Amino acid sequence: MSSTSKGFLPAIPALVLLGVFFLYPVIRMLGFSIETGNLDWYAKALGEGLYLQVFWNTFQIAVFVTFFCLLLGYPLGFLIATTTPFWATMGFIFVLLPLWTSVLVRTYAWMVLLGRNGVFNRMLIDAGIVADPLPLLHNLTGVLIGMVHVLLPYMVLPVYGAVKRLDPSIVAAAQGLGASSWRIFWRIYLPLTLNGIFAGSVIVFVLSLGFYITPALLGGGRVMMIAVLIEQQVRETLNWQFAAALSAVLLGFTLAVYALAQRAMRPEAAR
């Protein structure tokens, strides 16, 4: 605890910045939602089937995306952390480069790749693997591919960090004692990189909840996420009170998920 209080002073500028540019707007926004003096907008957000359904869709998609990011991101982060410096650099370039490209551009690129007459389907058909083009675009599959691609770096980086922090002498000791690679992974790497997995999963999950462009374009309009509805209320309907209520529900939901994950991760702290 003493280290926390000592470290507090230098953090003040950052805290002020967060307070002014993050906390204040969020509180203002929450204020909008109860401007009418009652909770009617919350009743609408939570009481009408349409919005509950879309919240549920959003949650499901976020879970899927987190799962696939973990499935792909963990091995990748692990590999980059343990390979030779040259390949680590190459790995980083491939992971980070897409981060600097606009999401919109990447989304359109997926449309070119995944379409009925797109590059993938052409290749599969020409190779005789499938007779009819696979439905990869304008459905949930397309949305998941696009979102996983955008969010993968957020999983890879924390995993990479966790693996890098791991004391190699532990691994050496295990090897010296004759543990199999599988056992080393299971008993050493995995438990000691759980922090990275946790951090990556939370970031990916939370970012997924707010996704907007990718589902709209790659989902063919069928995949509806809550951010799309909030945006409609803000820009088209100009019903900022309802938009604020929807955002507040999403925010509350996100914090709840975060708290639950925290608890699950640190059983000793929960006790």
Added chain:
Amino acid sequence: MDRKYITRRETMALLGSAAAVGMASGPAFGQAEPPKPASIVVNHSGGSMGTAMRKAFFATYEKKYGIRVVETSPADFGKLRAMVDAKNVEWDITEIGGQDAIRATKLDLIEKIDEKIVDRSKYPEKARSPSVFASSVYTTIIGYRTDVFKGGTHPKSWADWWDVKKFPGARSMRNHPTDNLEFALIADGVPKDKVYPIDFDRAFKKLDQIKPHVTVWWSTGQQPAQLLLDKEVVLATGWNGRFYDIIKKGAPVEIEWNEGALKQGSFVIPKGAKNPYWANKMLHEMSVPQQQAIYASELGYPGLNLESLNFVDAKVKPYLPTLYVEKQFWIDDAWYAENGAKAQELWNAWMLKKA
């Protein structure tokens, strides 16, 4: 409906007989000019529209007045309201959707147009709203692949569009209630001048029939053109200018104008804009027929200055929606200003429904 606001049907009927209108006195100039700012900000939809606006209006404006035109995008009603509320208006002019213009007028978010500066004497009388500048006309119509529907075998009405046996193939429609509700009613037999007020039940019931055949519900204007190009679909509803663009470039795509949904592009000066005088000067630039003709040739969106068609190339004219006004109908912005939120909610619920 308040007659002071944008008006459409009469406007276009008048456009048809351009020669009938046309004599009006020139505007009075000569007041003292406020100091020139280094730049003004014009906010619009972006994309090829920005390119065309630069070519048709901004370039001459910059040359004439030595004021740089800074472009931002997209048109965003929420942002307009936020700017005016916060009394920090970045835009000198902004594009605005038809129904939004009506609501913006009611919410007192926009300035009156200075008639002394902006010469709309050659505009149809009904297109001279006190605070909304009618910039162009566009329409949502059918685009089709000419290699699939050869020799005029394409759908020529919304009833045809719904007839998936006679006109098979994947379709794309906009992910939005506007246009689609109207198309559904017309396909169901409602005369195109009797679609408002919209019968939601009837419209959605008809839409149920087409839903399984629509593979993509598009959300950005460029999508339908791209979907036709990639042959992702063989039929798409879309804005005429987007199809015109790919047709110009040689795509095997054509337009069916019948029963299209006409709309008016609008620009306004936000309340509290920093350079209202120079913003009005820009609107004036956008009302000059020669400039409007350049814009129409670039994008396929004709302006409302009745003389502008005289300056358009004969090759371009068939792609301008103003030629087909009789076959089409006007989207009722006033109806949407009242019922837009409800329509959107019903639309979302309908989209979520498992087909």
